[in-house]
Structures are given as structure tokens and as C-alpha cells.
Amino acid sequence: MTESMPFLEVKNVTKLFAGEKISGVKNISLSIAEGKITAIIGRSGSGKSTLLNLIYGLIDPDAGRITFLGERVWGPAEKLIPGHDQMKMVTQQSDHLNHYAKVWDNVASLLPNTNLTYKSAKTTEVLQQLRLLDLKERRVADLSGGERQRVSIARALVANPKVLLLDEPFNQVDASFRDNLQQDIREIVRQTGLTVIMVSHDPQEVLSLADELVVLKDGEVVEAGNPQQLYQQPENLYTATLLANGTVFNGIKAASLGIATKKKTIMVYAEGFYIDKNSIENLCTIEAVLFKGFYEELVLNNGTVKFKTINLNVGAYQTGDRVSVTIKQFLTFEEGLA
Numbered sequence: 079m080t081e082s083m084p085f086l087e088v089k090n091v092t093k094l095f096a097g098e099k100i101s102g103v104k105n106i107s108l109s110i111a112e113g114k115i116t117a118i119i120g121r122s123g124s125g126k127s128t129l130l131n132l133i134y135g136l137i138d139p140d141a142g143r144i145t146f147l148g149e150r151v152w153g154p155a156e157k158l159i160p161g162h163d164q165m166k167m168v169t170q171q172s173d174h175l176n177h178y179a180k181v182w183d184n185v186a187s188l189l190p191n192t193n194l195t196y197k198s199a200k201t202t203e204v205l206q207q208l209r210l211l212d213l214k215e216r217r218v219a220d221l222s223g224g225e226r227q228r229v230s231i232a233r234a235l236v237a238n239p240k241v242l243l244l245d246e247p248f249n250q251v252d253a254s255f256r257d258n259l260q261q262d263i264r265e266i267v268r269q270t271g272l273t274v275i276m277v278s279h280d281p282q283e284v285l286s287l288a289d290e291l292v293v294l295k296d297g298e299v300v301e302a303g304n305p306q307q308l309y310q311q312p313e314n315l316y317t318a319t320l321l322a323n324g325t326v327f328n329g330i331k332a333a334s335l336g337i338a339t340k341k342k343t344i345m346v347y348a349e350g351f352y353i354d355k356n357s358i359e360n361l362c363t364i365e366a367v368l369f370k371g372f373y374e375e376l377v378l379n380n381g382t383v384k385f386k387t388i389n390l391n392v393g394a395y396q397t398g399d400r401v402s403v404t405i406k407q408f409l410t411f412e413e414g415l416a
């Protein structure tokens with residue numbers, strides 16, 4: 079690959095579906111960086127899966143083109159077996175697994191028998207990377223949902239694809255299992271230079287896992303950048319509400335909290351408030367204390383507006399307490415509330 083050649087490029091791609099209302103993706107252009115994890119985020123129906131399917135070549139664009147390593151990605155209209163040879167996709171359904179075969183065979187069967195030493199070594203390597211080696215003799219039918227997802231990913235990786243596409247792959251996996259799997263994927267990316275493009279609904283997941291975020295709204299890219307930048311300085315209210323837990327106010331309500339701005343909308347993240355039990359400025363009532371484990375969510379009301387904040391000092395506040403609230407930081411937007 080030459081220096082100037084983009085790794086994977088989506089250029090002015092449109093794919094529309096006729097339905098009650100026209101939907102799909104519209105005039106999308108983006109460049110995917112090699113060896114990085116790019117997450118596509120957006121509300122339900124914003125076109126995330128459609129974009130992933132277009133990149134993989136599972137559907138044909140109406141207009142525009144996708145190029146991978148300088149060559150066009152062809153869709154089913156031009157290609158008999160859909161899906162690019164150097165990409166692999168894993169979705170929530172692990173239907174392609176043979177549930178009655180062992181984990182080992184499900185993974186090894188993707189490699190040819192021309193070099194049995196390589197086949198065995200590569201299968202061992204991938205099973206090890208995905209912490210499946212101890213389960214290699216188990217039938218897929220006897221595995222948990224999370225373990226099956228690991229097998230699906232191992233199967234996808236055994237043939238050394240350049241790109242792994244993940245469509246909400248961690249949805250059915252419990253939180254601790256998901257964290258471990260995410261760390262393992264990060265490690266594989268670091269070790270092998272694999273490029274990952276994932277679709278996710280989960281803000282925690284994309285913020286901790288992705289190097290780059292692409293935000294889709296109604297089939298269009300509204301914003302893209304690294305997670306920290308998009309979390310701290312989103313250009314759009316839409317992006318802020320996708321990524322952060324916070325409260326959105328109009329100007330009048332914001333004024334009641336001491337924020338003066340000409341912008342239409344204000345968002346304060348849950349961590350943007352400062353609570354003080356001992357001050358009498360800007361008093362608010364605690365309407366609810368929601369235990370979340372190592373922190374609590376407090377629902378507060380100042381008589382004009384209700385909002386939520388987090389409190390790490392678990393047990394310090396009770397429902398009905400009056401506390402002083404100061405806003406440490408907030409974001410302003412020209413957009414009105416949707």
C-alpha cells in the first residue's frame with residue numbers, strides 16, 4: 079500500500095430503502111484508519127447496520143463507492159459470494175456456528191488442509207487470544223452466550239482478515255464478560271494491526287474501546303472524531319445525548335440554575351454539578367437517591383427544573399435533603415430539543 083492510498087474509503091455513498099418513509103444512508107463519506115477501532119454510533123434506525131453492510135459488500139450502494147486497499151468493494155450485483163474476502167463480519171446471531179461440533183472444529187474448519195501444521199498452530203493461536211483454549215473440546219451447544227460470541231470472533235479471525243466488522247456483538251453478553259472481551263479485542267488489534275469497525279448502542283463501550291467515532295443521524299454523518307473530543311466538545315446535542323448521561327435544559331430553565339446564555343439549549347453532564355451540604359446558595363431538594371454500586375445517582379429539583387447528578391460519596395445524602403448545587407461545566411447548543 080502506498081502512503082497516499084487510503085486504507086478503506088467510503089465516498090458519497092447513498093443507499094435508500096422505500097418504506098413508510100424513505101430511509102437508509104445518504105451521501106456518506108468517511109475514511110477508516112488502518113489498525114484502529116472505529117465505532118459507528120447513532121440512534122436506532124440511523125443507518126449503522128446499513129453502512130456496515132455496504133462496507134462489507136453485502137448490499138449495493140445506489141450511488142457512490144467504497145474502496146478498500148485501492149480497489150472497489152463490489153456488492154452482490156457484481157459478486158457471486160457476497161462479502162469481501164479480506165473482511166469478516168460478526169453479528170449478534172452466532173447462527174453460522176455448528177452447535178454440535180467442537181469449538182476447535184468450528185474454528186479450524188475455516189482453514190484449508192493444505193498445511194496441517196499451520197492450521198493447528200493458527201487455530202491454537204486464535205483460541206488462545208480469545209481465551210478459548212480450555213474450551214476447545216466442548217460442543218458449541220454447551221457454551222454460554224458470551225463464550226459463543228468468542229467462538230464467532232475466533233472463527234472470523236482465524237483466516238487473518240484485514241478488517242473485522244462487529245455489529246452489536248456484545249449485546250447479549252453480561253457486563254463483566256463484555257469488559258473482558260473488549261479488552262481482548264483491543265489487545266488483538268494492538269498485537270496484529272487488525273482494523274475493527276463496530277456498530278454499537280452502548281456509550282460506555284464505544285468510549286472505552288474505540289479510537290474513532292462516527293456519529294450517524296437519519297442516515298447522515300453528523301460528526302466524527304476521537305471519543306474524548308466528541309464527549310467533551312460535541313458539536314451537536316444529538317452526539318452529546320448519545321454519549322453522555324446528563325440533563326438537557328432550555329434557556330429559561332438553565333437561568334434558574336444560574337446559567338446565562340443566548341444559546342437555545344444547554345446540557346449538563348451528570349458529573350458537571352457540584353453539591354455542597356453546607357452552603358445555602360442555589361438550594362435544591364433531593365427527590366431520589368438511586369444506588370448504582372460504587373456511586374449514586376441523585377435526582378434534584380430546584381423548584382423550576384429537575385436534573386440528575388452523580389455522587390461518589392455513597393450514603394451521604396437522603397431523599398428530602400436540601401443541598402446547594404453549583405454547575406461546574408456545561409455545554410451549549412443552537413439546536414432545540416428534538
Ligand SMILES: Nc1ncnc2c1ncn2[C@@H]1O[C@H](COP(=O)(O)OP(=O)(O)OP(=O)(O)O)[C@@H](O)[C@H]1O
Nearest residue numbers: 095096097101102121122123124125126127128129
Ligand atoms: N432491507 C431493508 N429494507 C427496507 N428498509 C430497510 C432495510 N434495511 C434497513 N432499512 C431501513 O433503513 C433504516 C436504517 O436501518 P439500519 O438497520 O441501518 O439502522 P441501525 O442504525 O442499524 O438501527 P438499529 O440500531 O435499530 O439496528 C431503518 O429505517 C430501516 O428500517
